[in-house]
Amino acid sequence: MADLKIVDARGLSCPQPVLEASDLMDSLGSGRIEVLTDCGASPENVGRAAKAKGWRLVSSAEESGAVRLVLEKP
Amino acid sequence: MNLFGFGKKRRAPDEAPASPRGRGVLAFAHTAEVIRAEAALKAAGFSVRVMGPPPDMRTGCDMVVEFDLLREVAVRRVLAEAGLDPLAAAPVRAGMLAPVSLFSTTDFGDWLMVRAANMKITIARADLRIVNISGGGCPDVPALAELLVGRSLADAPAPLSRGQTLCAYSLELAFQEARRLLKVSA
Numbered sequence: 530m531a532d533l534k535i536v537d538a539r540g541l542s543c544p545q546p547v548l549e550a551s552d553l554m555d556s557l558g559s560g561r562i563e564v565l566t567d568c569g570a571s572p573e574n575v576g577r578a579a580k581a582k583g584w585r586l587v588s589s590a591e592e593s594g595a596v597r598l599v600l601e602k603p
Numbered sequence: 604m605n606l607f608g609f610g611k612k613r614r615a616p617d618e619a620p621a622s623p624r625g626r627g628v629l630a631f632a633h634t635a636e637v638i639r640a641e642a643a644l645k646a647a648g649f650s651v652r653v654m655g656p657p658p659d660m661r662t663g664c665d666m667v668v669e670f671d672l673l674r675e676v677a678v679r680r681v682l683a684e685a686g687l688d689p690l691a692a693a694p695v696r697a698g699m700l701a702p703v704s705l706f707s708t709t710d711f712g713d714w715l716m717v718r719a720a721n722m723k724i725t726i727a728r729a730d731l732r733i734v735n736i737s738g739g740g741c742p743d744v745p746a747l748a749e750l751l752v753g754r755s756l757a758d759a760p761a762p763l764s765r766g767q768t769l770c771a772y773s774l775e776l777a778f779q780e781a782r783r784l785l786k787v788s789a
Binding site: 543544545547548551552570573574577578580581582 | 711713714716723725727732734735736737745748749752753
């Protein structure tokens with residue numbers, strides 16, 4: 530199984546979590562990634578950007594003041 | 604040598620001067636009035652711009668309308684006909700802090716972010732796609748973001764054609780400024 534790629538965008542302000550996640554999605558093309566963000570509106574924005582690229586939001590969970598998003602594209 | 608201004612290039616009657624000299628700003632109580640004033644004055648053929656107020660002219664509303672001071676009487680007439688009564692009108696004088704641009708841009712390398720007042724739009728330079736919309740807090744922002752993210756700046760609908768709030772208006776300004784900066788035509 531390929532390594533799970535993680536974008537740790539904690540401490541970054543909007544729109545940087547979206548840009549970091551977009552960069553990884555573009556470079557991978559498909560697969561499964563995790564995005565960690567603690568910026569207020571970013572989970573929603575990352576999910577929206579992922580959807581626009583054909584990725585699916587698998588899960589979203591809060592942990593230690595941040596949100597962990599799992600995104601997937603077959 | 605140029606005596607008494609002879610030989611100077613004449614300016615078209617409604618052409619905005621390049622310098623702030625001859626320009627004035629109108630302050631209103633609410634941003635909604637600024638938007639209505641801009642629309643009424645543009646519809647009447649005036650050259651106006653929505654700007655941030657000079658720091659010494661803050662009224663509680665974070666936008667002013669910049670206009671050609673020589674046409675103040677006509678401007679006020681149009682505003683009165685639209686039921687608008689500005690709180691203040693002041694010349695942009697030398698030494699006075701000029702109205703500030705509502706726009707700020709941040710270059711993220713492959714992406715350009717344009718901010719207008721409380722709204723931000725981020726564009727991928729490579730394909731001119733809208734990658735993010737943020738800011739606001741108005742009820743129509745999520746729907747606008749859903750509509751615009753992933754679409755090209757060239758064929759995305761203008762935010763104000765779908766939104767009704769001040770956030771939609773700010774986003775419209777950012778959207779049009781992004782188009783201007785990235786040389787995108789609709």
